[in-house]
Amino acid sequence: MRWIRKILLWIGSGVAALAVAGALYQQIGTALDARLAPPASEMVAVNGRAVHLVCRGGGARTFVLDAGLGAGTFEWWRLQPLLAEQGRVCAFDRAGLGWSAPARAVHDGATAADQLSALVRQAKIPTPFVYVGHSLGANFATIYFARHPGDVSALVLLEPGLPKDLLEDFHGTRSEAMAASDCEALCYAAGAAGYLGIPRLASVLLAPGSKNLAGRARDDYRVGLARPSTLMTSVASLNALPRTAYQDLDVAGFGDTPVLVVASSRPRDPEGKESLRDVETWRQGQLAYFASLAAKSTRGRGPLVVPDSTHASMVMGEAQSRFLARAIADFLLPR
Numbered sequence: 001m002r003w004i005r006k007i008l009l010w011i012g013s014g015v016a017a018l019a020v021a022g023a024l025y026q027q028i029g030t031a032l033d034a035r036l037a038p039p040a041s042e043m044v045a046v047n048g049r050a051v052h053l054v055c056r057g058g059g060a061r062t063f064v065l066d067a068g069l070g071a072g073t074f075e076w077w078r079l080q081p082l083l084a085e086q087g088r089v090c091a092f093d094r095a096g097l098g099w100s101a102p103a104r105a106v107h108d109g110a111t112a113a114d115q116l117s118a119l120v121r122q123a124k125i126p127t128p129f130v131y132v133g134h135s136l137g138a139n140f141a142t143i144y145f146a147r148h149p150g151d152v153s154a155l156v157l158l159e160p161g162l163p164k165d166l167l168e169d170f171h172g173t174r175s176e177a178m179a180a181s182d183c184e185a186l187c188y189a190a191g192a193a194g195y196l197g198i199p200r201l202a203s204v205l206l207a208p209g210s211k212n213l214a215g216r217a218r219d220d221y222r223v224g225l226a227r228p229s230t231l232m233t234s235v236a237s238l239n240a241l242p243r244t245a246y247q248d249l250d251v252a253g254f255g256d257t258p259v260l261v262v263a264s265s266r267p268r269d270p271e272g273k274e275s276l277r278d279v280e281t282w283r284q285g286q287l288a289y290f291a292s293l294a295a296k297s298t299r300g301r302g303p304l305v306v307p308d309s310t311h312a313s314m315v316m317g318e319a320q321s322r323f324l325a326r327a328i329a330d331f332l333l334p335r
Contacts, residue, residue: 043099044123051119052099053092057084061332062126065091066116068135070234072098072224075134077217079315082325083132086332090125092116096233098224107182107236108243109143116140117148128153130332134315136161136237139248142293146251154258155297156328159267159311162289166245177242187235212316254297260331261290261302262324264309301331 043050054073063083067075072093083089095103095115105111120127131152133141138160145152170177213221224230267286270279287303294300306314306323314320 042123044119046115046118046122049095049103050099050101051092051095053090053119053123054080055088055090055125056080057087057089059087061087062129063087063089064116064120064125064129064131065089066131066133066137066140067091067094068137069237070097070230071135071137072100072220074098074213074217074220074224075315077213077215077316078318078321079132079324082321083328086325086329087130088126090123090129092119093224094233096229096236098220098230102229102233106243107233107240109140109247110147112140113144113147116144117151120151127151130154130156130328132156132158132328133160134158135311136244139166139244142251142254143244143247145254145257146247149255149257152257154332155254155260156331157259157261157290157293157302158315158324159263160248160261160290160293161241161245162286163245163248164285166241166248170242172242174246177246180239180243182240182243183232183236184239187232187239212312251296254300256298258331259294259297259300259302260304260328261294261300262314262327263287263290263303263305264311264314265305265307266309267311 042053042055044053045051052073063086065073065076065080065083067073073091076089076091080089080091093100094112095101095105103115105115119125120129128151131141131144131154133139133156135158138157141155141157142160145155172180263286267283268279270276290303294302304327306320306327309317309320314324
């Protein structure tokens with residue numbers, strides 16, 4: 001039995017050494033991040049919490065850009081300067097993402113909407129603005145409209161998640177979804193992994209999701225991915241998807257507010273045992289849902305399909321972002 005204790009002691013010592021090394025790696029990396037990719041613009045104090053805000057351009061029209069799950073201001077590196085030719089364009093990092101500090105709150109659409117509303121007031125972003133949301137950010141945009149309709153002059157919804165997809169892995173009732181915690185064991189484990197430098201190492205070795213990025217945007221992405229709060233916030237946001245889905249379904253309509261719904265041409269490939277026919281059936285359902293979103297407004301349009309685009313490249317691809325900027329400009333012309 002003595003040799004077993006020695007082996008366990010050796011393993012324990014090795015794990016402890018790796019944990020210490022990982023923690024040191026994370027701390028050193030965090031210190032270097034401030035030099036590699038400091039916040040690109042201003043930090044706004046909102047209810048005692050720092051929020052990263054990047055505004056470009058000027059003019060009478062204002063755009064607010066809301067990124068997808070786990071993403072932030074870096075996602076708009078191509079589209080923001082193009083839209084800045086049309087007006088003032090503000091992008092932000094949601095709580096716990098990018099350079100924005102985490103918030104002691106749930107991570108559903110209603111909470112995100114109220115946090116953005118507080119930022120709009122504190123930063124004195126002019127209202128009403130054109131709300132451009134991508135992916136989960138587009139789901140949040142519809143919820144924001146329902147809670148703060150006077151703030152929004154138009155909605156541009158870039159491939160929002162389908163509520164039925166957001167509910168796919170949830171098997172409870174609506175009341176159970178609304179009462180569920182969005183940060184449990186896996187969420188805290190993700191935070192611990194962040195403090196031990198695991199996401200930082202992955203960002204260096206694998207650079208997941210960075211193929212559509214370059215230069216400063218890629219640095220911002222890697223720095224954000226390496227922050228402990230990013231992975232923790234992303235897991236919590238995933239856990240909150242059922243709550244967000246029900247909040248989305250509660251939005252009855254957009255009245256006469258202009259709404260443009262946009263889709264990519266290749267949103268996803270088959271997953272698991274899916275066939276191409278299965279994906280095509282899903283695609284038809286997706287486009288039908290997007291058409292129903294546009295129909296919730298008397299001035300709705302879409303779905304407009306961005307040529308030769310994926311879910312990510314529709315906003316970060318060079319040709320795709322130019323197509324999108326032109327489409328948004330055309331959509332906003334007086335009619």
